Amino acid sequence: MNPETAKPATAAEHFFDRELSWLEFNDRVLQEALDARTPLVERLKFVAIFSSNLDEFFMVRISGLIERERAGAAGSAPAGMAPSQQLDAIRTHLARQTALQHRLFDGELRELMKQHGILLLDYAALDEPQRGALEAHFSGQVFPVLTPLSVDAGHPFPQMSNLSLNLAVIVEDPVNGLRKFARIKVPDTLPRFVALPQGPDQAGWTGVPLEQLIAGNLARLFPGMIVRGHHMFRITRDADFTVREDEAEDLMLAIEEEVGKRHLDGFVCRLEIERSMPAELRESLMEELEVSSRDVYEFDGLLNLRDLFYFLSLPLPELKDMPWTPVVPAPFQAAPDESGEPRATLFDAIKRGDVLVHHPYHSFAATVQEFITQAAHDPQVLAIKLTLYRTSGDSPIVRALIAAAAARKQVVALIELKARFDEENNIAWANRLEDAGAHVVYGVVGLKTHTKIALVVRKEEEALRRYVHVGTGNYNPKTANLYTDLGLLSCRDDLVADVGDLFNYLTGYSRQDAYRKLLVAPLTLRRRMYELITREMEHARSGAGGHIVAKMNALVDPEMIRHLYEASRAGVRIELVVRGICCLRPGVPGLSENIRVISVVGRYLEHSRIFRFKNGGADEYYIGSADWMTRNLDHRVEAVTPVEDAAAVHHLEQVLAFLLNDNRHAWDLQSDGRYLQRQPAEGEPERAAQALLMEGARLGEF
Template sequence: MPKRASRSRGASQKPSERDIIPAGVEVSDFNLFFNRELSWLSFNDRVLQLAEDSSVPLLERLKFCAIYARNLDEFFMIRVARLHEQARTGGVARLVPDGTSPGETLDKLHARLHEQGRRHSHCFERLLRPALADKGLRILSMKELDAEARAQVDQRFREQIFPVLTPLAIGLGRHFPYISNLSLSLAVLLRDPVAEVENVARVKVPKELLPRFLPIKGTSAFVPLEDVIAHHLGTLFPGMEVLDYGLFRVTRDADFTVSEDAEDLLVAVQTELRQRRFGDVIRLEVQAGMNPKLLEPLEEALGLEPRQVYAEQNLLALADLHAVVATPGFPELRDPPWTPITQPRLRPEVDAEGGGTVMAAMRRGDLLVHHPYESFSTSVERFVTEAVEDPDVLAIKQTVYRTSDSSPLVPALIRATERGKQAVCMVELKARFDERANIQWALSLEEAGVHVVYGIPGLKTHAKAILIVRREGERIRHYVHIGTGNYNPKTARLYTDLGLFTTDPEIGADVADLFNYLTGFARPKSFRKLLVAPINMREGLLAEIRRTVAAHSAERPARIQMKMNALVDPVMIRALYEASRAGVKVDLNIRGICCLRPGLAGVSENIRVVSTLGRFLEHARIYFFDRGGETRCFIGSADLMPRNLDHRVEAFTPVEDANLLSQIRDLLDRCFADNTHAWDLEADGTWRRRAPQGEKRWAQSELMDRAVRLAQATTGRPTS
């Protein structure tokens, strides 16, 4: 088994968790924090609740059912794998902040996951499957097919499925077969009528080669691939008696860390990717009621503890339901379609006199774009493609953390090089589960002559920044985009993110310094306006919290509003407790993990935590400090987690334009007012879903309406 690479602490050390301690706290120190992993389970439970929600369109509920399963797969591959490693090796110096050991956390996870798994299975099998069938979209077993459909599937089995199947014997002195991560398999119990002995074999379900849910031609029906194979087991084992079979699936440890001492980062990541295939098995999923003669050999061969085995009532690997969700048609079963609006100031007819380009609009003042309400293609993509064609642009620099094959941004850098411009791309090779794609992009860029760098050893580069350097007469101007989300056109239609376009000279100089930090040997100790991890972001945010506390008074109350994906960092949590104790109202909009405990007497009565979910994935990070006559706001790429603040290169930019601040305040207010797709966190860790008591409020719907109204008000005509 390949040895796991050591985990690096990165280039900086985080402050002590006791740097900020609320004075006079009476509760146990452990009670100040929720368990991170259990909080994540609560987040995924909220996703499951949307799948169970009868007010959500049916195919959207099926989508949430698939998202729940996909989330859980990644959680096991990374977080649960790490807990098992810690429990096995005892390699943690202390308990986690809530006082729970890795082993105790694993036991709690196992118990909760059994209950969630029961609900997840019931939701799909008892609620969604029959409801979809009533609408004409059916997922059928082989037994439910009529004669014509069965003949069609039988033919497909003979021609396409049977040729790629490879039965492998288990036992009889044979080496236990390698089982790939997240693969679906059939364990088959056979009887040899000649030797009168029973044997076990494994058949992999080749869902990487064939659709997991096979469509029945001429219908809107599907049959699971594993059910087709199970129906034809006699063909796979001629001369044998098939006594029983059961489905199983393994999840392997997919976490790795590349040593900061690696001489060639590209080679090191490629090596670790090859080793990832052979990570320890962390979870075994089986069909409930699996024959012990099949289950026991699997448990023994894989060396699993009872808490690593999960019995599922129905189909396994429900993340594959995304393929069914993508079935053409059925508009009545989906959310109404949404087409992102071009940001009003970027509509060519609005800024025709100024040149009609993104950079021309930026020269007239800062711009804020909110995806997916406003278009990524007519803002960020257009920004870069226009720069490629502009003869006065000298250089284009961009970070790439996650992108897609359809993105025009990376190919634009290649065209920029061909036109004689300096093109620089900071490609993060260690972006989890996107490593292979990023390696291919890096190699293509290098081959075309783009300057490709892989960042700083020991740190992931997670910042989202584009810098365009343009010659204007006798001077050089910096045009900058800093965002909260990846430069990925696919997720830009699904994730809510903010992006600031600015020509502010100090921000431009800071971003130039940031790229020099990433590409060369520069080590800036400070920045003019940006907060950059791991250099000044942590202390900068703590300073803003302290200033807000100092400015607060009964006559001029101060307020802190934050929106992020996760709040984990103990130092930041303690700072927010300090603000609450000083009387500052703290509003937190957190999509996922929250380790802060609101509502504790003497500690956090002034803190409320709201989680907002919906048709779009909430992804923007906003840190808003209202100190009476002074407002400070930052947006950027980082959540308040130790990994973001200490072990990644992250960037926050201030938003200073009064109109843009008003837009962000409106966005936050709508999120906190949501009463249909929002949950409140209670002091005991319970997330209570809000229910409308009067006017129904849904932030995402309101923001779609706002985008349309703003565009119509600017142009005076309907949007397209």
């Protein structure tokens, strides 16, 4: 097909449905659990991640589709599926994949656990000494916490919290023969798996699920009654909410009120039950919880497999990935002076040139966290400004900001109160920072502040010098050990001026719409990305060879996808590394035959964003916080920075090369929407990008 006369990319069949693409991503997560090459405890972890991901998917995406269906909404662009069609397709997909997940756990992983001394037993199979030990534990540690709630004329159907695991108990009054329903919540304040006492010569772990321990002692909870049956069920509620910022007198108070409703007030969008549950009880629950049969999922075995995270805490190194200790990058490895103390600060290193850090291969604690900590305690530092989207509950970075405020430094913290599922944590930190004297702001009305930027102002030799960090990931030391993220530390005049202008836009009244280096959403990022793609098209048409490599978490925005299709038709070679959702359909003749898409799902969550444009041989690299999603390009504040330092550029070249050539954790997206996992050919060495990057960091190659 002549690319100049090819049909414009407007048809629905040129795009994959966003929700179904996300399901494909979660299937790739499950495949890590299915893969026998993955260590056993890590396989349990991926089973748990699969379930945890599904919980959030139902709370946010499925609940939204149900609301749109109830409102009679039409199909959404660009794929064009109506909400009812999406929900039916999702139900069909999940019925198959969740059944596969449970077969994997019950039919393979529990047996492998047993072979390695991890005995997750059924309560009914315990011998008398084991039962005696657990009954004592039940009496002292579990029974006092339980609250059976009956349902009858005097006791309405109980309010049930989101993601709660429950026992539906049928009890019979021996006097009049009447049967009643009672509900017992499995306390989420107690460990889901109860360990049996181990003798001095025993190794491994032996225990039972908490709900089975409760079920085995129901007679204690209903004395004088006959327990006729018990069945597990679990509910998921809508947990998304919208705050009208322009109408809220106090944004923090408005969000606190909405978050408080999330736990109990959202409608039930999923009911998970044991397959053995009688039809009458099932129908009663469906009626009381107002769910349709499409929203009911039946399982054999344990419900809520996300609790398998528990087994990661066991001291079983031989069943886990090899431990990794992040390294300190060479520019920050200061030579000690005669007293043995380091003579240089991070600021000294940054003055010598830009420093690219790559977590978890590089230590977050010794780089980004140390950057903020040194600034907090350096008497020459006058001001610190930082954006916080998500951080840990015991954040050392926020503690450093509090210390800086206490030392009378000018501290500005832009805290995004609307970061979904982190609202309460962020509100708590905002209150603590304000109490310490920091200036706390909440960003621009109508936009989420998703950018990851920090700015430090330091007095040096009678002048002020500014230092910045622009990153792809949150200021969170915990996720820095689990997610791959990049950050650029710099004191270049043009970049620090841009970051300063961006903070002024975020904290004050500013209509800043031009930046020297930074690409900022929603102001300049989309337009500049279009320009860079168009430039590659011009190079391709002139014979210089257009080439784009882009790495991101998700590719959804239809206009960006259309620009990529246009570039493909113009002869630009496009290689995309998209971890999760990808609505672009690659490899379609006359549309996208020059585009290939891979996804890498491995030990670490691929979270960094990298954009490379060949530019006729004068390659340009960018990193930043934005995916190519409409929300990132138009409805969030994002920052993307060019990377120009030669060593940093070389590192990004290596990262992209390793990912594109991965044959262990990489999946190729087909034009029909299927993902095919790469496998080493016979005699070919295994090339796992993340393992190669760990080795490169260990050897000091970057």
